[in-house]
Amino acid sequence: MTLRGARVVLRPTVPSDVPSLAAIRATPEVYARWQGGEDLVAAVREDLADPGAERWTIEDEGAVIGLIQWSAEADPDYRHASIDIYLDPAVHGRGLGTDAVRTLARHLIADHGHHRIVIDPAADNTAAIRCYGKVGFRPVGVMRSYERGPDGTWHDGLLMDLLAEELTP
Numbered sequence: 001m002t003l004r005g006a007r008v009v010l011r012p013t014v015p016s017d018v019p020s021l022a023a024i025r026a027t028p029e030v031y032a033r034w035q036g037g038e039d040l041v042a043a044v045r046e047d048l049a050d051p052g053a054e055r056w057t058i059e060d061e062g063a064v065i066g067l068i069q070w071s072a073e074a075d076p077d078y079r080h081a082s083i084d085i086y087l088d089p090a091v092h093g094r095g096l097g098t099d100a101v102r103t104l105a106r107h108l109i110a111d112h113g114h115h116r117i118v119i120d121p122a123a124d125n126t127a128a129i130r131c132y133g134k135v136g137f138r139p140v141g142v143m144r145s146y147e148r149g150p151d152g153t154w155h156d157g158l159l160m161d162l163l164a165e166e167l168t169p
Contacts, residue, residue, distance in 0.1 A: 003056070005103035008096055010056040010068060017057045018044045020064040029089040033122060035150050058087065058100045065091050068100050070108060080116040080161075081108045092127065102135045102168065109164045116163055122147065123156035136166040 003010040013021070022040040024030055036043030048055060058066040066087035073080050083104060087097045101119075108114045121128040123142055137160040146157030 003103050003107050005099040007060060008065075008099045008103060009059045010100060010103055010107075011059065013048060013055040013057045013067060015045075015048070017064055017067075018048070021057070021067055024064075024066060024086060024088045027089050029092075030086045032150060033125065034086050053084075056104065058085075058096070060091060060096055065096060066100070068104050070104060072112070072114070079114070080118060081112065081114045082118045082120070083108075084119070097128075097131045098134045101132060105135060105162060105167055109167060114164070116161055118159060118161045120146070120157045120159050123158045125158075129158060129160070132160050132162075134168065135162065136168045137162045138166070 001012070018041055021044045025034055025036055025040045025044060031040075053069045053071040055067055055069040057064055058068055066085065068083065068085040070081050070083050072082075083101060085097060085101060087100070105117055108117055117137075118140075119132050119137055120143070121132065123146075129139075140159040140161050143157040143159055145154035147155055149155050
């Protein structure tokens with residue numbers, strides 16, 4: 001299955017995407033958030049082998065520009081989906097991340113029946129927070145010392161959620 005946004009195409013990630021995704025992960029802006037050690041090709045392959053999430057390669061005009069993934073909480077009393085994304089910094093500021101997040105959120109609501117979706121950017125990642133806000137995500141709260149950065153120190157995360165009826169067109 002392929003998902004089409006206003007500009008981006010989301011398609012299932014395949015092994016031939018690994019070199020492009022590893023190169024994107026190696027950019028300082030992405031590595032600071034996603035890390036992955038010294039061998040990013042191995043890190044991306046390991047991510048793809050994890051059955052806990054469904055991964056989609058993000059394309060713009062046929063070029064690989066990032067990855068978006070989702071997973072779900074299956075307990076019916078807490079059922080919801082979560083999204084993570086990274087995008088090549090060379091295409092930042094063009095609305096492509098917003099388009100990718102909106103496209104996947106629409107799919108999760110319409111095709112998987114999720115009523116709530118969460119996303120958890122670093123609390124200091126203002127560009128990502130602004131992007132998710134354009135889709136309809138709202139801040140829920142700060143998760144203190146939530147993730148370890150590449151320097152080994154702990155950093156805060158911002159929990160954001162989106163209810164199905166809040167998805168922006």
